[in-house]
Amino acid sequence: MVFTKEEYNSRLTAIKQQMSKKALDILIITDPSNMNYTTGYDGWSFYVPQGVIIALDHEEPIWFGRMQDSKGAKVTTFLKEENILGYPEDLIQSPPRHPYDYITDFLNSKNWANKNIGVEMDSYYYSAECHARLMDQCPNATFHDAHLLINWIRYIKSDNEIKYMKDASILVQLGMQRAYDSIKPGVRQNQVAGNIQQSLLSGKDEMGGEYSGLNIILASGVSASASHLTPTDKKFKENEGTIIELGGVKKRYHCALSRTVYIGKPDPKTNDTLKITNEGVERAIEKTKPGNTCHDVAVAFWDVLEKYGLEKDSRCGYSIGLGYPPDWGEHTLSIRKNDMTILQPNVTFHLMAGMWMDTWGLEISESIRVTENGCELFCDFPRSLHLI
């Protein structure tokens, strides 16, 4: 058990309160992060349909998934066996049959198919087909969009969740240091990525890490002008900058960190842009405290950029914490102008200053926890351009 039964119970209570408020009898969850949050389930089985059903009139959540993965649910969740549903193998990737045929049968058998049912319309792995099967086969149900209902409950972290993110911060700093130590002219990008992964996963002392919701982002030269390219056979070379974005992960909780490396003597535009970006990051951190909004933090960041005539169209941050591929972001707050979400103690976000220019780029980021009076950084890692 990753958290106490009490912590899972308090999560469930908060969810059921929200369900009542929104007049939902049933909630069907498919986002693997929300499945983990409500049951502890942890397995790389989200490539087939699976989910968790929460019903106001049923005490425990109900896990459903492929029969062979139900053993993983027994190993990783606190659920009673009666609340673990494995659907038959012959529904796997054999259209026209589909695993949701089983789910709709189950809903009908429980007399839940004529209820108000919340579904996560825009969550990962809730395909158009899953939704179409539910609507077709439960014609007396009323479906409501409950996307982000649980994510907003996850918005404020418990101290136990923060502890895992602090563990993750140790891992991500090991990974970034390994990157710094490995990058040399003539070395392949994927050799460096291999070293980074070794550090992120092996960790140190008694603690190692896990696969990340977002893979290692590492790109050099013109490829650093794009935000999400990944390591290749390309070799590092002189007079090129490299962006590196990494996640340390403990019990599925993430700490992200981005830095920029340059081999040789950086040109003035790289140096200047990094200085300006760092000034923006510092102003944003100063504005991060309870009661301020995401908008306030964004204004502080962009005021600096605008002072120097620098442009950046994309947001400069988002909530971070519990995650599975393809993301470590929690899809609640964004650090951008007009996001009026109010910061509160134990809100955590990734302040991400990615400057993707015409033919080059740089990245500086920090994972941040809002404290009672201000904020603290998860990592203690210099933000300067790292020179090789």
Add this chain to the structure above:
Amino acid sequence: MVFTKEEYNSRLTAIKQQMSKKALDILIITDPSNMNYTTGYDGWSFYVPQGVIIALDHEEPIWFGRMQDSKGAKVTTFLKEENILGYPEDLIQSPPRHPYDYITDFLNSKNWANKNIGVEMDSYYYSAECHARLMDQCPNATFHDAHLLINWIRYIKSDNEIKYMKDASILVQLGMQRAYDSIKPGVRQNQVAGNIQQSLLSGKDEMGGEYSGLNIILASGVSASASHLTPTDKKFKENEGTIIELGGVKKRYHCALSRTVYIGKPDPKTNDTLKITNEGVERAIEKTKPGNTCHDVAVAFWDVLEKYGLEKDSRCGYSIGLGYPPDWGEHTLSIRKNDMTILQPNVTFHLMAGMWMDTWGLEISESIRVTENGCELFCDFPRSLHLI
């Protein structure tokens, strides 16, 4: 360019032929593998809505995605700039707005919103919300399920695709050997996983690898009774078996390999079950040749299991090749009884004998190419129980 323009063109021709056959004017793709197959696009950006539009009356595919990722499309695809559409940042994770509002505007602007439009109803990252936006905002379009249309074109690999899978086979064998060399009593699972990742990514000589569609599966003891658990801080110990499932990846093409390791002297049930499983794997390989069906291969495998009274409910294989998280499977053939798909030269699949028992488990697998007269294994790696 990962493939020649001619190869991309021939793929597009085959897709447009299928579209004509099914009376589709427009095809909207969201599976990242299919996006890569049609355009070469390669980036970890599938955590936000993105896709490729193919229109019978438009020569090139059209990539769409977040504005900041459009630079990645310029770097990795062969598309003309006019066929790369970046949608504005303020649509990112800011409901009630949604990126598909932009896509429906685009379809309307091209006069495509009253056409027959194919969508991949059950593909990864095509959420219920994406589909609802399309239907609401293109009320004069007729939507058809085109799920797997492209996957079935991918069913037979080109020689160039096979070459990348052979590169991937070198990587996955390095990874498995590293696992064998690293597992010792008292070592943490994630230390071994770190070493494995280093080998999978760093590769050797001039070639390294990429992140896999399926993460490292590694589980010991009772956790090996489940199919998809991943490495933790748990330490290896005497008299326990460990299942390991790995993927080598080159240019997004996968070669998978599973083996079982035992520390100490294995009990008779582990030894016997492994021998039976290996006999089944051998019979299945013998039946793998053009003209035979997946059913034929499955019968050969299960005949052995039944002879010895062993049960296995889950399929024992599936098509493999091009993939992105969460999967390396291609969702076409399955090796199971009554799958009457006919094998043909350059069909590739992962013959996966996972035996997940009550309180323990074992795995043996091979990635296989169907040849002109039979088949060949991508790897040359002993299938015996590896003893530490």
